[in-house]
Amino acid sequence: MSAEIKNIAVMTSGGDAPGMNAAIRAVVRTAVFYDRKVFGVVKGYDGLIHGNFITLNAQSVCNILHYGGTFLKSARCLEFKEKEGRQKAYDSLKSMGIDALVVIGGDGSFTGAHVLYNEFGIPVIGIPGTIDNDLAGTDFTIGFDTACNTAASAIDKIRDTASSHERLFFVEVMGRDSGSIAINAGIAGGAISTIIPESDITIEDLIQTLKRGTGSDRSTSLVIVAEGGHLGGAYQVAEMVKPLLPDYDIRVTILGHLQRGGAPSALDRVLASRLGVAAVEGLLKGAFDVMVGMINNAIVYTPLETALNSVKEPDPEDFRIAGILAI
Template identity: 60%
Template sequence: MKKIALFTSGGDAPGMNACIRSVVRSAIYLDLEVYGIKYGYDGMIRGEIQKMESYSVSNIVQTGGTILKSARSEDFRTKEGREKAYKNLKKHGIEGLIAIGGDGTFTGANLFYDEFGIPVVGAPGTIDNDLYGSDYTIGFDTAVNTALDAIDKIRDTAASHDRVFFIEVMGRHSGYIAIQSGIGGGAEMVMVPETSTTIDDVIKKLKDGRDNKKTSSIVVVAEGDEQGSALQIAERVKAETPKMDIRVTSLGHIQRGGGPTAFDRILASRLGLAAVEGLMNGEKNVMVGVIDNKITYTNLKLAISKSKPLNEELIRLTKILSI
């Protein structure tokens, strides 16, 4: 293998640039030519492929977002679009791909490999931490710390006015951000898609808190909770407890931005090198990850199809510490 290419796709995550930097410099160190594809699969179809040098990734390890950009591609969903992408890769002599992204990115990569046989190694870049095959994904730690910083600030104003705040964090199918930021922020309750919580449960928890002389409370809600959004949940609780002073804050896309934490920079750097070495060692159609602090390779089909359960110990810890 002499030429490889990399791209970022799907939602951006802090640390993607650190991973790009690692892939480019690792490839050059290992005597490979490395190309960057801008705008993900869409750029692959349009032929936005450029050779990258060591200086191309200078001064980016500390920055959020992705210098290669990201975009959704409807054309890549078609066989014609994927064939055009394949021809553009062959035009540049590219023999292997590194895809930095989440489940949508890897679903496309898996299909692309099945149809055209180009070896692909995925590096998990998503704040949701929802991919099977890695204890942590690039961007998750930063997103948790961003959410935690917001929760800390909101708690100050909640305490000043004796209010209940419902704080919505990202996680359509995963409660990882919610559970970790909730524990770190001392939330009275955390609502996640993986566990069932009723409105009556929420009301009882808040009333018990008042009985225990808590004057303010924080409820962290993952956006994919089965009871609905934080706003919908708050409205239902307010209808049953009209005397409670309730407010809602949705953190939204602020969780995707900002400079990555040291943990994410180091994780991204390790995964970038491991992705390059994986390609050179014959790995194909796999996701590189870290399990028990060791580099692992998991089949892409397994990474995107197998669910990654929440840590039961963390769920138990939330209940114990919120009394």
């Protein structure tokens, strides 16, 4: 392993995701295991620019594995988008003697890491932490499984009241550009239809599906809508359906940010732990400007540029399964 990297910094950036703390813990303890010094950057790129570092060790990350959010905090940082801001960030790293940076986040976070590497040559590696599961180069991102479980649990509760009053519920889940949460929550929650950014379902298609459900003596129906659905959000879709199905008692529920919170699932804790270890080991072996991911249960390293520029589509098999089970 390379002896050049002695001091490693770790940060979280962008939207928080359950399992980020588990990833931080894995990075810190792996760095300590290999006799490296490790620093935490507080508040993402903003903390990087303003030199907001804390020294971490194995004890620093005790008892954080099971908590949601990120104890290092996260923040948006417009200043980092400017060359002057990135120069400040690099100067902060050098002033602390930091040789490499681990960035836990999504596409926006990785864009910043990629630019930082290209402009200043600072070794960087990304760990995919986003509930949207929209990054190529990994089967699952940290936080996705927990978000799906949270959405499915909420949908179960909504179904209870929907059944009691024979209502049609439109449930909006997160997914501005990706329908991964929606399609998985739809299958897990027994939705009659799911509307996501990647689909081409029309209102006419939806009406036919709902009428078919009435014909099969459904007393209640649930439609899952990704917040970035091509027909709009749940309120917009419900408004389009109301005049076409006037006999339906229609309600809308937006799950919102509760999907980001909560204790990470066992799957997310294990995934975060494996990726955290692999991130540090990758840096020490010279894997720079890459994202560490898991494909078919094996660790892989994907260039950040590839991860950022590749479109990850929901599995077509999920659509097929959802259609079969919705009858």
